Amino acid sequence: MATWRMGTSRPADDTTSRSNPELSHRVRSLVFLPAVSAVTRPAVSANGLVPSLEICGLHKSFGPLEVLKGVDLKVAHSELVFVLGPSGSGKSTMLRCCNRLEEPDFGEIFIEGDLITGRGVNLNAIRQRIGMVFQAFNLYPHLSARKNVTLALRKVRGMRWDESNAHAMEALDQVGLADKAESYPSELSGGQQQRVAIARALALEPQVMLFDEPTSALDPELVGDVLEVMRNMKAAGMTMLVVSHEMNFAREAADRVIFMDQGQIVEQGLPAEVFGFPRHERTRAFLSRVKGM
Amino acid sequence: MDQWDRFIETFFNSTVLSKYAPSILEGVWVTIELSLLIVIVGVVLGTFLALLRAYENHFLSFLIVVFADIFRAVPPLVLILIVFFGLPNAGIFLSSFLVLFLVLMLILAAFSEEIIWAGITSVDRGQWEAARSTGLGFTQALVWVALPQATRMAIPPLTNRAIAITKMTALGTVIGVPDILNQATTAQSFSGNASPLMLAAIAYVLLFLPLVVMSRWLEHRFAWRKA
Numbered sequence: 001m002a003t004w005r006m007g008t009s010r011p012a013d014d015t016t017s018r019s020n021p022e023l024s025h026r027v028r029s030l031v032f033l034p035a036v037s038a039v040t041r042p043a044v045s046a047n048g049l050v051p052s053l054e055i056c057g058l059h060k061s062f063g064p065l066e067v068l069k070g071v072d073l074k075v076a077h078s079e080l081v082f083v084l085g086p087s088g089s090g091k092s093t094m095l096r097c098c099n100r101l102e103e104p105d106f107g108e109i110f111i112e113g114d115l116i117t118g119r120g121v122n123l124n125a126i127r128q129r130i131g132m133v134f135q136a137f138n139l140y141p142h143l144s145a146r147k148n149v150t151l152a153l154r155k156v157r158g159m160r161w162d163e164s165n166a167h168a169m170e171a172l173d174q175v176g177l178a179d180k181a182e183s184y185p186s187e188l189s190g191g192q193q194q195r196v197a198i199a200r201a202l203a204l205e206p207q208v209m210l211f212d213e214p215t216s217a218l219d220p221e222l223v224g225d226v227l228e229v230m231r232n233m234k235a236a237g238m239t240m241l242v243v244s245h246e247m248n249f250a251r252e253a254a255d256r257v258i259f260m261d262q263g264q265i266v267e268q269g270l271p272a273e274v275f276g277f278p279r280h281e282r283t284r285a286f287l288s289r290v291k292g293m
Numbered sequence: 294m295d296q297w298d299r300f301i302e303t304f305f306n307s308t309v310l311s312k313y314a315p316s317i318l319e320g321v322w323v324t325i326e327l328s329l330l331i332v333i334v335g336v337v338l339g340t341f342l343a344l345l346r347a348y349e350n351h352f353l354s355f356l357i358v359v360f361a362d363i364f365r366a367v368p369p370l371v372l373i374l375i376v377f378f379g380l381p382n383a384g385i386f387l388s389s390f391l392v393l394f395l396v397l398m399l400i401l402a403a404f405s406e407e408i409i410w411a412g413i414t415s416v417d418r419g420q421w422e423a424a425r426s427t428g429l430g431f432t433q434a435l436v437w438v439a440l441p442q443a444t445r446m447a448i449p450p451l452t453n454r455a456i457a458i459t460k461m462t463a464l465g466t467v468i469g470v471p472d473i474l475n476q477a478t479t480a481q482s483f484s485g486n487a488s489p490l491m492l493a494a495i496a497y498v499l500l501f502l503p504l505v506v507m508s509r510w511l512e513h514r515f516a517w518r519k520a
Contacts, residue, residue, distance in 0.1 A: 099426055101422050101425065101426060124428045124429070124430050125428065127425065127426055127427065127428045128427070128428040130426075131426075132422075132423075132426040134419055134422065134423060136417075136419050138417070138419035138420055138422060138423035139423070140420065140423070140424075140438055140442075141442065142441045142442055142445065151424075151427070151429070151437060151438075152424075152427035152428055152429055155429055155433050155437060156427065156428040156429055156433070197423070200423075200427065201426075201427065204427060204428065
């Protein structure tokens with residue numbers, strides 16, 4: 001993983017560091033924007049390195065509105081990919097397709113090389129491998145922080161009470177809230193609630209974490225704690241796909257920034273590239289609008 | 294004998310009261326027994342129907358809605374009379390106690406189904422998404438995430454409805470269930486005095502006032518601040 005990050009200015013494509021017959025095609029497809037891609041090959045590559053998350057030709061429409069118009073994306077092991085874009089660009093929908101809260105119309109999604117789209121996939125099994133953090137936290141208000149975490153451990157993992165509690169306390173400790181285990185969501189600040197929500201997802205030991213605007217509902221002074229937790233997760237090697245507007249966080253923590261607009265990935269690259277030298281007019285327009293805020 | 298004495302004589306005649314108090318007490322037990330059965334079975338059945346409806350099977354949901362609407366629309370007394378006087382013609386003989394229990398239980402089930410269903414639908418979509426995203430199945434999310442929240446929202450209307458319907462056990466009088474009111478009207482006709490009815494009223498107050506107070510406590514207990 002480190003090879004591509006240092007060896008190429010296009011970390012988007014994990015095949016660039018290897019001699020791969022598909023290399024030229026893959027690089028070109030990046031340059032010319034994969035508007036409608038025919039890439040449907042399985043995620044296993046020649047040397048056995050499998051992306052943690054691979055999205056191939058993802059399409060999604062809501063009625064007449066085409067929200068995703070063929071999205072291709074690979075997220076490598078332990079990579080933090082940051083997704084930017086104006087509202088309505090399809091970034092949340094893309095994220096929600098990754099654990100099939102939205103059902104893709106076309107396209108394939110792989111987690112660690114396993115196809116998760118299509119019929120015959122055990123959704124409840126696959127969702128344990130994909131943690132999701134929501135803008136509105138979505139903690140269960142009738143359960144304490146600890147029980148918010150243990151519910152899935154007991155009901156899905158079949159853990160016993162004491163085992164699930166130990167597991168939950170460990171997860172809460174990771175987000176710095178072990179002392180709030182018995183508090184109810186209504187007794188916690190927004191930032192603390194979001195951290196409990198992260199612990200709830202973390203406790204299932206997912207292979208990929210999806211963040212859907214995790215700090216957008218927070219007061220500015222509470223954002224830092226949540227970002228700190230995300231930074232720690234990143235340091236611990238978690239694979240993360242983050243939809244957010246926290247540019248500074250992206251600059252500092254992201255391995256790669258993706259700019260989406262009108263249902264497509266318009267541009268991607270290192271944070272410094274995308275923020276410093278955006279190649280596309282739409283990216284420039286968006287960034288200047290956001291900076292103007 | 295002045296007005297006041299006549300009033301006391303009519304409504305609080307001590308001889309009549311002491312003579313018929315034991316039979317009214319028997320009625321109290323009948324009423325309690327009926328009420329408990331109606332509330333427990335009715336609410337459980339209503340909850341079950343609401344859960345069933347959550348699966349959004351068109352046929353099942355249609356049947357449940359038809360059931361709920363009919364039992365909420367027809368006056369209880371009409372249902373009681375139809376069942377009690379109608380079924381024997383069809384060769385089905387049920388005791389008056391059973392008829393009263395069945396009808397009121399089904400009415401409460403119909404109301405609780407609607408109340409709990411309303412609670413389930415008002416649970417935020419994000420709650421479902423959070424539950425499903427951690428691998429919980431639909432039924433697990435329904436039972437462990439949606440239902441507890443729906444129940445909390447349902448408790449104030451549900452307790453009110455349960456009290457209203459258990460009070461209707463007094464309708465059993467017309468088909469001869471020996472409940473409080475029946476015992477009291479029997480005593481009233483034997484004694485030619487209204488005191489047993491007053492005693493019945495007092496018994497109802499003693500019986501239901503704690504429930505009303507408890508419902509208020511429940512509302513308070515199960516209210517939580519919106520996160």
